[in-house]
Amino acid sequence: MGRVTFEISVSADGYVAGPRATHDVPLGEGGERLHEWVVGLSTWRETHGMEGGEQNADADLLRESVDAAGAYVMGRRMFSGEGGPWGDEPFEGWWGDEPPFRAPVFVVTHHPREPLVKDGGTTFTFVTEGVEAAIEQARDAAGDKDVAIGGGADVARQALAAGLVDEMKLHLVPLLLGGGVRLFEELPSGPVSLEQLRVQSSPAVTHLRYRVVRPTT
Amino acid sequence: MGRVTFEISVSADGYVAGPRATHDVPLGEGGERLHEWVVGLSTWRETHGMEGGEQNADADLLRESVDAAGAYVMGRRMFSGEGGPWGDEPFEGWWGDEPPFRAPVFVVTHHPREPLVKDGGTTFTFVTEGVEAAIEQARDAAGDKDVAIGGGADVARQALAAGLVDEMKLHLVPLLLGGGVRLFEELPSGPVSLEQLRVQSSPAVTHLRYRVVRPTT
Numbered sequence: 180m181g182r183v184t185f186e187i188s189v190s191a192d193g194y195v196a197g198p199r200a201t202h203d204v205p206l207g208e209g210g211e212r213l214h215e216w217v218v219g220l221s222t223w224r225e226t227h228g229m230e231g232g233e234q235n236a237d238a239d240l241l242r243e244s245v246d247a248a249g250a251y252v253m254g255r256r257m258f259s260g261e262g263g264p265w266g267d268e269p270f271e272g273w274w275g276d277e278p279p280f281r282a283p284v285f286v287v288t289h290h291p292r293e294p295l296v297k298d299g300g301t302t303f304t305f306v307t308e309g310v311e312a313a314i315e316q317a318r319d320a321a322g323d324k325d326v327a328i329g330g331g332a333d334v335a336r337q338a339l340a341a342g343l344v345d346e347m348k349l350h351l352v353p354l355l356l357g358g359g360v361r362l363f364e365e366l367p368s369g370p371v372s373l374e375q376l377r378v379q380s381s382p383a384v385t386h387l388r389y390r391v392v393r394p395t396t
Numbered sequence: 397m398g399r400v401t402f403e404i405s406v407s408a409d410g411y412v413a414g415p416r417a418t419h420d421v422p423l424g425e426g427g428e429r430l431h432e433w434v435v436g437l438s439t440w441r442e443t444h445g446m447e448g449g450e451q452n453a454d455a456d457l458l459r460e461s462v463d464a465a466g467a468y469v470m471g472r473r474m475f476s477g478e479g480g481p482w483g484d485e486p487f488e489g490w491w492g493d494e495p496p497f498r499a500p501v502f503v504v505t506h507h508p509r510e511p512l513v514k515d516g517g518t519t520f521t522f523v524t525e526g527v528e529a530a531i532e533q534a535r536d537a538a539g540d541k542d543v544a545i546g547g548g549a550d551v552a553r554q555a556l557a558a559g560l561v562d563e564m565k566l567h568l569v570p571l572l573l574g575g576g577v578r579l580f581e582e583l584p585s586g587p588v589s590l591e592q593l594r595v596q597s598s599p600a601v602t603h604l605r606y607r608v609v610r611p612t613t
Binding site: 191192193197198199208209212339347349351353354355356357358362363365366367368369370371372373374375378380382383384385387389 | 408409410414415425426429556564566568570571572573574575579580582583584585586587588589590591592595597599600601602604606
């Protein structure tokens with residue numbers, strides 16, 4: 180069985196989106212800079228249906244994650260912007276006709292909806308029974324491959340608190356956002372040990388890969 | 397003139413002390429684990445008046461900081477525990493007769509007090525005019541060497557918000573504390589760019605060194 184992983188770009192001060200987000204600036208002030216390291220990479224361009232791009236160690240690392248993922252889990256805000264700080268109005272067509280996942284995606288939401296089949300292998304399935312149910316369905320869909328939690332932070336935190344995350348891959352961007360959406364909030368369980376599996380850095384980003392060490396009770 | 401640096405051990409979820417701190421457990425639940433990487437090192441033992449210890453890349457990196465620092469700035473809580481979550485009662489003799497700084501230390505506090513001269517080169521000077529004044533006095537004392545802000549997080553944040561920090565050295569420990577004292581809070585200025593100067597990792601810790609990039613206004 181594959182692992183449940185959680186992968187996200189985060190600022191050095193722990194934010195996954197900047198302050199003062201609006202419908203027009205959904206990642207908040209400075210938030211786009213979290214993703215600057217990724218958008219020029221060959222791997223990113225390929226998943227987005229484009230050719231070319233940089234082929235470097237960052238691209239190889241991203242390739243590893245893309246190849247490992249058999250299914251994705253995401254929150255409703257990551258799917259459509261719904262429930263963001265800008266209000267409840269969803270962004271229509273946020274992911275376009277050919278989303279970059281090219282695999283089954285399970286969206287945690289309160290609103291039941293029929294599955295949405297897109298070009299290129301992406302199907303969005305809407306799960307109203309919470310994060311655990313979404314991960315369970317994603318496990319079935321992923322087979323031997325990984326279930327990748329893409330965000331948002333709240334979905335990742337819920338999965339972590341429920342003890343369902345095996346690995347965290349944090350892309351630490353040299354930037355203080357100084358406000359916005361935090362990746363980590365308080366954990367009801369108290370401290371959780373991590374094992375540092377890999378640290379790889381380029382000038383634009385440091386990739387940290389951690390195994391979540393569960394108490395052997 | 398030397399740089400103003402700020403150096404601290406922090407958990408992967410951004411805490412510099414764990415949850416539920418008390419007078420007996422001042423670093424909170426799990427908080428001691430932030431410093432496990434450092435206490436066995438030859439450099440740390442030497443500054444604490446002991447021989448032996450591990451000589452490795454972590455020890456060399458710590459040696460660099462120790463050699464670079466001409467003076468220190470710290471908050472009253474780091475000096476005596478005063479004003480911690482356990483209340484206002486200071487810890488007497490927290491740093492012992494021969495503190496590890498072996499240099500002038502400027503303590504930001506509300507309570508005027510005569511300088512305290514300790515063995516081994518450490519003098520504590522108490523500054524009641526705030527962080528900026530403490531850094532200014534430390535600059536004079538440090539000469540060409542660095543002013544090292546040792547903590548706590550509040551003093552570091554105030555210095556950062558005032559645009560007085562040149563470099564941040566974060567020792568990122570593979571651990572989620574899940575609560576406690578956060579290193580970063582909101583910055584009134586909004587986003588601040590960093591330049592990643594060095595990333596060095598050992599199994600127990602990842603050392604991140606950032607230059608704070610100030611707007612050229």
